[in-house]
Amino acid sequence: MANSKLLLSDMVSQESGCIPLSYVRPINERPNLLEILEFSDVPIPLIDLHGLDIHEHSLVVKAIGQACQSDGFFQVKNHGIPERLVSEMLRVSKEYFKLPECERMKAYSDDPNKAIRLSTSFNVNTEKVGCWRDYLRLHCYPLEDFIHQWPSNPPSFQDIVGEYCKEVRGLVLRLLGAISESLGLEKDNIEKALGKQAQHMAINYYPPCPQPDLTFGLPCHKDPNAITVLLQDSVPGLQVLRNGRWVLVNPLPNTLIINIGDQIQVLSNGRYKSVLHRAIVNKELERISVPTFYCPSYDAVIKPAKELVDEDHPSITRTFTYADYYHMFWTLGLNSHTCLDLFSPTL
Numbered sequence: 001m002a003n004s005k006l007l008l009s010d011m012v013s014q015e016s017g018c019i020p021l022s023y024v025r026p027i028n029e030r031p032n033l034l035e036i037l038e039f040s041d042v043p044i045p046l047i048d049l050h051g052l053d054i055h056e057h058s059l060v061v062k063a064i065g066q067a068c069q070s071d072g073f074f075q076v077k078n079h080g081i082p083e084r085l086v087s088e089m090l091r092v093s094k095e096y097f098k099l100p101e102c103e104r105m106k107a108y109s110d111d112p113n114k115a116i117r118l119s120t121s122f123n124v125n126t127e128k129v130g131c132w133r134d135y136l137r138l139h140c141y142p143l144e145d146f147i148h149q150w151p152s153n154p155p156s157f158q159d160i161v162g163e164y165c166k167e168v169r170g171l172v173l174r175l176l177g178a179i180s181e182s183l184g185l186e187k188d189n190i191e192k193a194l195g196k197q198a199q200h201m202a203i204n205y206y207p208p209c210p211q212p213d214l215t216f217g218l219p220c221h222k223d224p225n226a227i228t229v230l231l232q233d234s235v236p237g238l239q240v241l242r243n244g245r246w247v248l249v250n251p252l253p254n255t256l257i258i259n260i261g262d263q264i265q266v267l268s269n270g271r272y273k274s275v276l277h278r279a280i281v282n283k284e285l286e287r288i289s290v291p292t293f294y295c296p297s298y299d300a301v302i303k304p305a306k307e308l309v310d311e312d313h314p315s316i317t318r319t320f321t322y323a324d325y326y327h328m329f330w331t332l333g334l335n336s337h338t339c340l341d342l343f344s345p346t347l
């Protein structure tokens with residue numbers, strides 16, 4: 001990179017009208033922004049969680065199962081996380097990325113193994129083309145093991161983000177219960193399969209990009225974890241592959257986006273799909289997104305639920321530990337569409 005700045009957020013203010021060559025994707029791998037807008041009116045399912053804990057339980061479980069099977073993605077409203085907390089979470093995230101460079105750089109690292117780190121792109125050590133994003137990654141469960149290592153500036157950061165993480169974990173456990181039930185399994189089946197569990201969060205900052213048609217905030221990928229809860233601000237950017245077309249997910253107020261990751265695809269023995277998605281960037285506007293990646297613990301041994309395996313439905317993978325999977329994901333990078341293929345039963 002012909003620039004001494006490590007982070008995009010510090011580089012863009014010095015930018016001319018062109019992005020550095022190191023961010024330009026090959027012609028056949030660029031976003032086709034015109035095509036996308038055309039199809040943006042086919043939304044992913046929106047599920048009201050209000051009924052999950054009461055009389056409409058089985059209807060909501062069914063809707064969730066249907067969405068996991070057909071889309072791998074859905075949106076939820078009435079999810080139970082207070083509106084105030086959600087807007088504070090977005091506010092403090094934005095404030096963090098506005099801190100002076102020297103303050104933010106305290107957390108900088110390009111080592112994917114670090115539990116708390118500020119970085120840029122995806123994996124600067126292995127990738128050929130850069131991603132137009134900076135991100136802060138935080139491990140967040142068990143909270144007391146990590147919260148004190150998080151940035152302490154802005155001063156309210158730890159309190160707000162900590163509270164948000166606890167709320168998201170509660171939501172995830174409710175969703176995992178519903179997903180287990182929708183597969184005909186005991187309610188705690190998936191939760192147990194994740195072992196001691198882990199929760200990681202990314203705060204993604206996508207700066208405005210002078211040439212958004214040449215690059216991605218994040219290229220096409222599937223999430224390697226079990227389930228992801230995505231909070232995004234009001235700037236659209238997330239695209240989901242739906243029936244062979246890229247669909248832009250329009251941000252709705254008070255709505256979170258849920259997607260199935262590779263581990264639920266495995267646990268469900270392929271009934272539920274981890275689906276390709278990506279993030280585009282915007283010429284004028286910056287964008288913040290906050291995915292929570294809920295994961296098995298590294299030592300969890302992952303294989304399909306035994307109730308879902310029989311002669312007609314052989315296991316879609318070999319047995320593996322999440323540590324092996326996660327390491328492979330970070331090494332392969334985001335363009336290799338499916339890490340899961342490397343864990344097929346015959347390999």
Ligand code: OGA
Pocket residue numbers: 202204218223232237238277278279289290291
């Ligand atoms: C991710 C991701 C989408 C977004 O971080 O894995 O898919 O809109 N993010 O930022």
Ligand code: NI
Pocket residue numbers: 221222223277
């Ligand atoms: Ni993702």
